[in-house]
Amino acid sequence: MTSTLVELTRDLVSIPSHDDAAVAGDFLEGWLRRETDADVTRDDAGNVIARKGTGAETLALVGHHDVVEPAPSQVADGSDDTEATEYVVDERDGRLYGRGTADMKGALAAALLAFREADPAGELVFASFVGEEVGGVGAQYAIERGFAPDYAVVGEGSTNYSGPDVTDVAVAHKGRRGSTITARGTAAHASEADAGENAIYRATAAVDRVRDLEPPSVGVTGETLEGRLTVTEIEGGSAMNVVPARCEFTVDERTVPGERAALESVADLEGIEWMVDQDLPPMRCDDDAFADAVLEAATAAQTADPELVTKPHATDAGWLSQAGTECVIYGPSEPGEAHTDDESVSIEVLERCLETYRRVAREWPTTR
Template identity: 30%
Template sequence: MSADQTTPTLDLTADVVAITAQIVDIESVSGNERALADAIEQQLRAAGHLEVIRTGDAVMARTEGGKDRRVVLAGHIDTVPVAGNLPSRIEGDRIYGCGTSDMKSGDALMLKLAATLTDSPYELTYIFYDNEEVEATKNGLGRIAREYRHWLYGDLAILLEPTNGLLEAGCQGTMRAVVTTRGTRAHSARAWLGDNAIHAAAPILQRLADYQPERVDIDGIEYREGLNAVRIEGGIAGNIIPDECTVTVNFRFAPHRSVADAEAFLQEFFTGFEVEITDSAPAAVPALSDPVLATFAGHVGGEVSAKYGWTDVSRFAAFKIPAINYGPGDPNLAHKQEESAQTDLITEGERVLRDYLTTPY
């Protein structure tokens, strides 16, 4: 931060709804999280009872009291681009603004607990990380997994992604691929001299239109897969037969598949076409049979459902750490201009987590 800038100040003595508003009002679109990371780091260091380290624009803090069990709480601090929805505002029982749901209301719970919870029977780790809303190669938790792997270790990891105050187990894997058709360029007035690559993409789109998603039951949780075209590109000029067309597809796969399995599925599905995998992240199994996770699920109560979407529980699952999604935001409002979170779920989320983290096991 330059000399003419000051770190924004957070007041963690305020209630969690007010803290949510404070961090929402510090704009932190992916790649621009520094100001918010500075503010979080400042407050965690000031708490006095935490070991704190910073890596890039990720901030990690933990207690070290020699207790037998550790719970890790994690959340990303970046948002999608602002859509005219800052600063935050409270109307009725909702707080509106970019990131309120995904996932600064969850970050607010973590901050409040980190600053005030000093009597837990658990060792506690808090991870605030950057660049979750962009490609996996930039993900701050991925960087932590590579460079500070031991900071992820615990008996349970709670990812405060938006779940409407319910429990969502595991997550779908995600894979993007580019399917390419090739032809022969020609003048459109003499089309018979060419071979139209865009026309050749018709069978790709038909296969996708005919696709029936698989439903998979794992530990009593149903996951539904999805395979969709998300971009199509082709064409050179208004009077040229195109010689190349690409269709980008996104495959959301259930936890019964590995990344290798997902790639094999796509290669078979698009047999006869050129397929390039451009991005992928593994799914995570529910892990509901783990006793520590089961105790947390029992404490929260209610039905446990599948996480539709990819979250960083996958990174914990890769290290055999039981992990689950639990946060106050509304996943159906994530990334929308009218993004908001219900204030009573933010307050209730703090109560539930504080009760769990102060109850002897």
């Protein structure tokens, strides 16, 4: 089975899917139709969804087949050509190297094989979304059109969180809200500064308001998940001798389940406008039985002792959780592997994920 998992991962990783994920979607759809008797659909966004089994409750194995832009070394001809027809995939020292190995086509390959082999306890779904790397557009599209599994295992990275050589079960992660705050004033010549209203001064007051806000925190599985507010960019003014009429800055906000910082209060200041540019929701699993069941399967699939952990960044699990799906994250990617020029994944950990997905698909939902 190892060679099958490695070969399937290699096949998926070799397909470029940073600008357009259609060919990778073609591969997934074709494989599912050939290798399974599942009901396979491909929606207008490009999401690939397959269903098998019956039952009152639905479990989904979820991933995405888009990736971020590769480095030149990850393209077959070693060029900067964004129209590359193939990505490089190398195997050495027990790892597969290439764009998408860790994030997250290795996990997709494991989920495909587990889905094919499963005789599920209820309805089992395989779902691979597009557009995760640009804010979860595929997941949102599917959810808006009725995609609503009761439970989901999302194959994003959860390896080496509690310690080395262990694949943990993440039961919560932060979200991200990105905002632009614009200060408006009235231009004037700097020699007659009192004739104008200085937008930079107003922006400074707004920055102070942001810095004074208390980000919320929540306790999850013995850990504290802490929010954060960070001013990240600022731009304003037109010339050294002109009182600026406009100044703009951005705020990166890491959100936690259930609470938000009162960032909207900056708009109470004179001359200040607040606009949300991106809002990726956080995730928290509130079904202890499901989290424990996945943890039990993960423990049986490895010699280490995995734990329930949290992740610092957003995934498609946030969109699913917001829509009512109980989610956990379990996947091979390790901290620092995704989006790198030497991205890689451990073959041993891929096997571990495959075995865990098999066990969860076979045993959940349980009769409760």
